[in-house]
Each structure stands twice: as C-alpha cells, then as structure tokens.
Amino acid sequence: MLRRILHAGILVFVILTATFFVIRLAPGDPLNRYFSPDIDPQAMDAVRNQLGLDEPLPIQYAKTLGSFVRGDFGMSITEHRPVSDILKEAIPRTLLLTVAALLLQILLGVLLGMISAVKRYSALDKTLSFVFLMFYSIPSFYLAFIAIALFTLKLGWLPSANMFSLHLEPDGFSDIVFDRVLHMILPVTVLAFGSAAALARYTRGSLLDVLGQEFIQTARAKGLTEGRILWKHVFKNALPQILTVVGLSIPFLLGGAVVIEKIFAWPGMGALMVDSIFARDYPVVLAVNFIAACMVILGNLLADLSYAWADPRVKLSSHGGPAGG
Amino acid sequence: MREKNGHRIRSVVPGVGSRTSGWVPVVFSIFFYLYLTVVITRMPAVVAGWNDPAGIGLFEALGIMGGLVALYLGAVVPLWLDRRPAGKTLREKSRRFWTNRMAAIGFVVFLLLASISLLAPVLAPYEPSAQIDPALERYQSPSMTHLMGTDRFGRDVFSRVLYGARVSLAVGVLSVILASIFGMLYGAFAGYLGGWIDDVSMRVVDGLLAFPRLLLLLTLLAMFANSFSLVVLVLAATGWMGVARLVRAEVLSLKERDFVQAAIATGAGHARIVWRHLIPNALGPVIVAATLRVGLIILLESYLSFLGLGIQPPTPTWGNMVFEGREVLIGAWWVAAFPGLAIVTTVVSCNLFGDGLRDAMDVKTG
Amino acid sequence: MQNLIEIKHLSCSFHTEDGLARAVDDVSFAIRPGETLGVVGESGCGKTVTALAIMRLIQDPPGKIDRGEIFFKDRDLLTISERDMRRVRGNEISMIFQEPMTSLNPVFTCGYQIKEAVTLHQKVGKREAMEKTLEMLRLVGIPDPEMCAKAYPHQLSGGMRQRVMIAMALSCHPSLLIADEPTTALDVTIQAQILELLQSLQERLGMAVMMITHDLGVIAETCKRVVVMYAGQVVETADVSDLFYDPRHPYTLGLEESIPRPSHKGSKLKVIAGRVPDPYNYASGCRFSARCPYAEKRCFEESIEMRETGPGHHARCWKDVTQASPSE
Numbered sequence A: 001m002l003r004r005i006l007h008a009g010i011l012v013f014v015i016l017t018a019t020f021f022v023i024r025l026a027p028g029d030p031l032n033r034y035f036s037p038d039i040d041p042q043a044m045d046a047v048r049n050q051l052g053l054d055e056p057l058p059i060q061y062a063k064t065l066g067s068f069v070r071g072d073f074g075m076s077i078t079e080h081r082p083v084s085d086i087l088k089e090a091i092p093r094t095l096l097l098t099v100a101a102l103l104l105q106i107l108l109g110v111l112l113g114m115i116s117a118v119k120r121y122s123a124l125d126k127t128l129s130f131v132f133l134m135f136y137s138i139p140s141f142y143l144a145f146i147a148i149a150l151f152t153l154k155l156g157w158l159p160s161a162n163m164f165s166l167h168l169e170p171d172g173f174s175d176i177v178f179d180r181v182l183h184m185i186l187p188v189t190v191l192a193f194g195s196a197a198a199l200a201r202y203t204r205g206s207l208l209d210v211l212g213q214e215f216i217q218t219a220r221a222k223g224l225t226e227g228r229i230l231w232k233h234v235f236k237n238a239l240p241q242i243l244t245v246v247g248l249s250i251p252f253l254l255g256g257a258v259v260i261e262k263i264f265a266w267p268g269m270g271a272l273m274v275d276s277i278f279a280r281d282y283p284v285v286l287a288v289n290f291i292a293a294c295m296v297i298l299g300n301l302l303a304d305l306s307y308a309w310a311d312p313r314v315k316l317s318s319h320g321g322p323a324g325g
Numbered sequence B: 001m002r003e004k005n006g007h008r009i010r011s012v013v014p015g016v017g018s019r020t021s022g023w024v025p026v027v028f029s030i031f032f033y034l035y036l037t038v039v040i041t042r043m044p045a046v047v048a049g050w051n052d053p054a055g056i057g058l059f060e061a062l063g064i065m066g067g068l069v070a071l072y073l074g075a076v077v078p079l080w081l082d083r084r085p086a087g088k089t090l091r092e093k094s095r096r097f098w099t100n101r102m103a104a105i106g107f108v109v110f111l112l113l114a115s116i117s118l119l120a121p122v123l124a125p126y127e128p129s130a131q132i133d134p135a136l137e138r139y140q141s142p143s144m145t146h147l148m149g150t151d152r153f154g155r156d157v158f159s160r161v162l163y164g165a166r167v168s169l170a171v172g173v174l175s176v177i178l179a180s181i182f183g184m185l186y187g188a189f190a191g192y193l194g195g196w197i198d199d200v201s202m203r204v205v206d207g208l209l210a211f212p213r214l215l216l217l218l219t220l221l222a223m224f225a226n227s228f229s230l231v232v233l234v235l236a237a238t239g240w241m242g243v244a245r246l247v248r249a250e251v252l253s254l255k256e257r258d259f260v261q262a263a264i265a266t267g268a269g270h271a272r273i274v275w276r277h278l279i280p281n282a283l284g285p286v287i288v289a290a291t292l293r294v295g296l297i298i299l300l301e302s303y304l305s306f307l308g309l310g311i312q313p314p315t316p317t318w319g320n321m322v323f324e325g326r327e328v329l330i331g332a333w334w335v336a337a338f339p340g341l342a343i344v345t346t347v348v349s350c351n352l353f354g355d356g357l358r359d360a361m362d363v364k365t366g
Numbered sequence C: 001m002q003n004l005i006e007i008k009h010l011s012c013s014f015h016t017e018d019g020l021a022r023a024v025d026d027v028s029f030a031i032r033p034g035e036t037l038g039v040v041g042e043s044g045c046g047k048t049v050t051a052l053a054i055m056r057l058i059q060d061p062p063g064k065i066d067r068g069e070i071f072f073k074d075r076d077l078l079t080i081s082e083r084d085m086r087r088v089r090g091n092e093i094s095m096i097f098q099e100p101m102t103s104l105n106p107v108f109t110c111g112y113q114i115k116e117a118v119t120l121h122q123k124v125g126k127r128e129a130m131e132k133t134l135e136m137l138r139l140v141g142i143p144d145p146e147m148c149a150k151a152y153p154h155q156l157s158g159g160m161r162q163r164v165m166i167a168m169a170l171s172c173h174p175s176l177l178i179a180d181e182p183t184t185a186l187d188v189t190i191q192a193q194i195l196e197l198l199q200s201l202q203e204r205l206g207m208a209v210m211m212i213t214h215d216l217g218v219i220a221e222t223c224k225r226v227v228v229m230y231a232g233q234v235v236e237t238a239d240v241s242d243l244f245y246d247p248r249h250p251y252t253l254g255l256e257e258s259i260p261r262p263s264h265k266g267s268k269l270k271v272i273a274g275r276v277p278d279p280y281n282y283a284s285g286c287r288f289s290a291r292c293p294y295a296e297k298r299c300f301e302e303s304i305e306m307r308e309t310g311p312g313h314h315a316r317c318w319k320d321v322t323q324a325s326p327s328e
C-alpha cells in the first residue's frame, strides 16, 4: 500500500514537471496579450521581473516546485490574485458537478448494464445495447445542445446556464438548494450519460463473462434463485472489474467537465482551464493540470483499494490492477 | 483451361464470382462501381474547372484516384487470398462477421463515409467556405437548393458537412495508425525485454493514462500553433498507451510459447524476434483496438474543434460547425444538428464495425 | 423395486449459429434408490447435457429440452414449476462437476458456499448451519474443517476443492447425486481417493448416484448398472458384469478393447477407427455405422431401435455381435 502511495507521488511529480516544460517551452508570451507591442520595453521587463518570468528556466522550475509543495500556486497573470484563491472557488464547483455525475453514472451504468445482461439476447437487451452505443458515441456538447434546445428553449423547464438564478429571492435555505439542484440537472445528466453508457456496456460484458462460468452452474445446482445468483455470485465477481472501469472513468469525467462547464456557464475548473489557456495564464493552467492529475490519481488509488477489497485473490502488496486496453 | 480463364477474370474484375468469398468483396465491388459512376459523371465538371484556382487541385485528384484503387483492391484481394489455404479462415471469419448484422451495417456506413470524404470536391454542390451573399442567404432552412440549409454566413451546410468528413476521418485514421505503430513497438519491446525496463515503461504508460486526456490535449494544442498535422500528432501522442499495454500483454504470453523460445534459442537478434515473431502474432487485437479507437479519436477531435482548439475555421470541421450553431439552436437548428448527426453516425459506425470485428476475430481488447 | 428416477424419451437440442445440434436424442433409463448407475461414453456424446436436463439447468438459449419425461418420486420434473424445481435442486438431487478449479465461486469462502446450500433448504439458524457445514467438511475427510471453511477456493488444492464440492452437494442429504466426471481433472492418486470417498458416503447416506465418466475403469469399480451413450443416444444398458463379459453393442465392444490390460501385454491396443459423428447433421441409419466393423447395408439405411438381448440387458443393434465376425 505504501508503495502505491509512493508511486502516486512520483506520478504527480512527473506530470507536474512535464506540464511545466510543455507550457514554458511553447512559443507565445503571455504578456503580449496585455501590452501593445510598442510599449516601453523597460516597463515590460519590470512586469516580467515581478512575475518571475525573466529568470532561467531551471530556476523557475525549482521555484515552482517549491511553492507547489507549500500549496502556493503563484499569482494569476490575468486576474491579479493568487491562483490558490481562484482554485478554492473553482474546485468545489467542479467536484459538485463531477461527483454528482459519477454517482449518476454508476447508478445508471451498473443498473442498465445488469438489466441488459439478465435479459441477454432478448429484444430489450438488443435495444439497450444500441442505446448504450448511441450515448457512448455522441459528443457531450451535441447532447448538451439537444437537451438545451428541448428542456430550456422549447419546454422552458430547466435552466441551462450558471449555477444559480440571478434574481432569486431565496425564501430560506431549501430554496437555495432547490435552485442549485435545478441548475445541476442538465449539466450533470449530460456529463454522466456518456460515461454511463460506457460503463453499462462494460458491466454487461463482464456480467455475461461471469454468467458463463462454471461456478454459476454450481450455484444454480444448489437451488439458488436467479436473483440471488445475480446479486451475490455474479455481481461480487464482476465488481472488481466494474470498479476499475469506474476508476478509469474519472479522467473522462474531468475532461468532460471542461466542455460541460463551458456550455452551461458553470464556473468551475474546466471553464477556468479553457479561459486560462486562451489567455496563456501559465500559473493557472499549471495548477489546474496539477489538481486534475491529483484527483485522477486519488480516484485510481481508491478504485485499486476497493478492487482489493472486492477480490480476495488480490493482495495489496502485488502491484498493478488488471490490464486494460 | 477454361477453369483457369475463369479464375483470371474472377480475380481482375470486381464483383465477378466474389460471392463465394464472403460478403466483404461484394460490398467493396458495389462501392467500387458506385464510386466509379460518380467520378465518371462528374468528370466533365472537374476537367472544366481544372484551371480554376478554387477548383480541384492535384492533391485532391490523387486522393480521389487513391480511393478508387483502394476500393478495387478491397474487391479483388480477398479473392486472391481465398485461393490460398488461409483463405478458408478468411471466409469463415467474414461469415461470422456478417451474421452480426449491426457490424456489417457499421462497415458499410464507414465505407460510405470514407468514399464521401474523398469525393467531397466532386459531390459538394457549393464551395464549403463560399459566402454567396451573407445578407440574403444566411440561415436558410433546408430546401432543394440547400439540402441542409445555410449558416450564419450563408454557406451551404451540406457541402460543409461533406468536407468536414475529410477532417474527421483523416484525423481519426491517421492518428490511430501512428498511435498503433508506436504503441505496438513500445509494448512489444517492453514485454519482450522484460525486467526493470518493462517495469519502468509500464509505469510511464500508467502515468500517461492517469492524466485527463482532454486537458493534456488542450494544454498541448494551446501552447503550440494548431494545424492539421499537429492535431494528428498530438492525438497520436496521447493515444498510444492503450495499444502498448495490449501488445505487451500479448507479447508476455507469446514469449513463453515454443516458437518464440525456439527463435531465441537459435540466437536470433532482439529486433528480429520482435519484428518477425511477436508483432505479427499480436496484430489481431491491435487491429480490433485500432478500429474501435478511430471512433474515439473522431469524437475527441470534435471536442477540440468545438472548444476552438482544433483545426481552425474557415476549414469546416464537424466540431466547429456544431459550435457555430450554438446561438440558434431552435431558430436555425440545422446549423448544429446536421454536423452533430454526422459525428454520431460516424462514431457509431466505427464502434459497430469494431465490435463486430472483435467478436469475429475472437480477441479481447480489455 | 420402485425406480427413484425414470427418464423417458429425453431429447435436447442446441440452436447455434452453426445450426441445430441434437445433443441428446430419445434417451431413456432409470435409477433405483441407493443404486449407482454409470453413464459412459466419449466426450461430446451428451452425458453432461443429459445430467443438466435432469436438473433442468440447460440454458435457453441456446439449449432446449424438446421432448421427454423425467419422473422423480412420481413427479415429472419437466412439468413442475421453476419454484418447485429449485426445491429439488441441491436438496433432493445434487450435482458435482468435472472441474473443481472453476466450479467453486472464487470470491466466497468455502464455508460460506456450503452454508448457503444448508440455509436454503433447511430451517436452521446461523449457528446450526455453521455446525452443519463443519460436520459435512469433516464427513468428506477434510482434516481441518475450521480452516477449510475460512479458506477461499484458490487457497485449496484440486482434490480438496472437489471434497468441498461433495460436501456442498451432500449437505442436504439428497436422494440422488449426479457426479459428472468427478475425477477426470484430478491426479490419479487423488482420483482413487475421491472415488473411494464417494462410495463410502453413498453407503452411509443411502443415496443413489449417477456416475458420469468416459473411463470404463471407474465404471467397473463403482457401478452396478451401466448406460452406454453414443452420439446422443443410449446404445446399451446392462448390469456391470454383463457389460464387461457379454457386451452386445459393437461400440461397447470397441470401448472395452481399447482399454489397456496387463493380461494382453505386448499385443496391440485396438482403437475405434473414425470420428464421432457431427451432432449438427447425423446421417440416417445407425449412428455408429460409419465406424462399425460389423456394419451392413441395413445399418446405413434404417434407424435401429433398442432391443432386449437378455434379462435387464438392452442394446441398440440388430445383429448378434457375439456371433458375427467383422464384415471387412
């Protein structure tokens, strides 16, 4: 277990380093955007000096590393305030969105995958499989547009922008919560659907794998009901693999959040990422990448842990989950 | 003698006797003749516009001819193969594949899209970026003159969707090929050499897989100027890890097999063993995985275009076309709806085809 | 004596991409209480399918029981409800399988899997169920039942796992145990132990056993009556001694001649030439005719019925093979 955490630590470090150099070696000067070319070069240098952009790259790198360890992500070039402050606002919003989507994804994906597997080769299974494939193949922005066109523009049922209503006169806390939930429905659903479809496909496949194994026949020969066989014997066998896929879906959710947050004007990390990329706000880009990598690695660590918990054949000391392609 | 003659015709003219070799050459033959018809009927217009700088260039003409050759080969090569003993298994496999009707539909649609993308210059009724008269022609609903309506600048959406197919398919196919080749070499050598090299290489793969791919792509693209080749390269650079893992797993099991052990025992060089023995035997799963990945890449490319970081307007891509429709989702739904539909169709057909291929070749891709 | 179970005209088929496989075709036989019946035949001849049909465990799709009756204690198992059938499975009829490696669920402890069967069919509390589990493990000769109950299948050897399977199958004292090649996957020494165990348990618990095997040696050691199957059909039924000393079907004859015997040391082993026919398209006539050294014109044209050749001895052959000589 300790080894796992150590590996995770190294991974974060490597990702941080890679991102830093990719960003800094790329052409384009962040300052060009904010100053006209004919500005006094001296003033420009002053700003550069203030931001620490004039030092040699290795020194900048060392400094960046040092401050990251202390939890200091530097100053945002565009917003003129500490990146950590910006992140403090953005992270919880993104977490709200992605965690809700993750839960919905697990619920929908596992449940529908199970239904499909239980009714294998029936018309229902075939229909469901095709629906999974559709949602798996649809870009989330397109799904978002369809949902917005339908539920916001045509029917006017659901809001499709921002996290809360601008002119809401809250009548107590529950109103605020209700308003927030209302604003969450569309982005969360759209974000969850794609990965739910992938999870459902995978769940169906691994349940069918398990259903074809001999010990299922043993369980049937014991006189167990199909329901009990499914929930106990099949599910517990498929669980480790399903958990791995859930773990692997975290980067997809975070990536998906970029698009979803832009479309639904949800001011989280994803939107921040896109904005700061266009603005070449290095410290922010670096920090967002760093945080996202940390989240993914943490998620995978959790998935590994639950994998080991679910499968008695796996001991934590041995490394590497199941190979996935 | 007659027998022999029959064979000669059979293996030169697409469609003749191809039924006996399964459905793949049949489909290719049908496409070949359709394609040929389009090329021949539109040829006068093409030749007439030869000197027009906005007309069909040499590069595009070569592409069109290349497509014709590819379809021809698809129609006849299976027949040649079929005369070898190995042909039996090819037929057997294609038969199993055909029983999965959805997979066959996926294949046909994909072939259709590939043909369309190559033929775009002769099929499209308008120049994709021709702004005929923005004030008059903007946001026209679908009609006979504009099958899919027009957009904000009065450009013909149908023509743009046709041209968009080229970007999507080219990006998808090229970057998957690149990623597969690199991933295959990487995985084969890691698995073959084993030991700490394997350990370290797989850690690297784990690390890259742990990264949210879209963020990585955005970072890379934003930092360098974005062009077609860069998009392809970047998508390939972030997409080889799955193949590497797959091939490594395959190689690890192949390595223990007798024929590889025998090759090692006879003192064959590392490169030779990997190249001659390991990679060919691991090819099946790689092909299946690659087919499934084309869909994924097309999807990713559309995300990049949508976010404005992919291939830049005015080159039409399905992603940036959907983006352009964002403000008129109801009023001019066709602007976003058709390119979006094109993405879904393409990705679904790739996935159907890949799923079918996987079942037919009976490989696991994890 | 009354039969415990009687199978009449059982036919099962599988619908697959390659067509229709007639895996079991008009099979009839009976087992008396407390008796051991051997079912023998080459692999692929439909032994497992017959057993699964008795348990009503053939998966549909692709399989189907097309026809037949299975009378067990005066009820036709093929007509009772699924609910009633579940009360029979594991309780009155149990089954053990060929592969001890894969027939136990890897994610539950052995103890749990036995206990599950006990609590399902018997009205007992948790404590009692656990005691019963340990008792069964002791009964099948496991030295440290407590340890074994806590172990996961992958921590045990093949022989031990098969013992666990047996303990599980017998935990509700069934009146019929179907053992589908219980020793095929085991080492030779372990095989003998398991067979011995099954025999002693049968005597103690007084159950009937349907012993499926492709090994005539196992039959000779354990059974009283034998059913020989070939290509989905029963070709001969007889008492064990009749079968060995007076076989009436050329296939049985061939099987026996292909057993290595010390008395025939030095002489060449005979094998049955040819291959098992394809269940997807059987030719007309006797299914063994293509490989039969005694085959005549009639054998290729008419389908042959079972015929009584002696008291309690039936064979699917119209010729008297003890008199005939090979026709080549």
Ligand SMILES: Nc1ncnc2c1ncn2[C@@H]1O[C@H](COP(=O)(O)OP(=O)(O)O)[C@@H](O)[C@H]1O
Residues within 6 Å of the ligand: C014, C016, C021, C022, C023, C024, C041, C042, C043, C044, C045, C046, C047, C048, C049, C050, C062, C279
């Ligand atoms: N799941 C299945 N799908 C298709 N065919 C099957 C299946 N199970 C059994 N069969 C068919 O039934 C025949 C008999 O199989 P089986 O009873 O398992 O033979 P054995 O005597 O070796 O136990 C096989 O030859 C096969 O054609």
Ligand SMILES: [Mg+2]
Residues within 6 Å of the ligand: C044, C047, C048, C180, C181
């Ligand atoms: Mg069997």
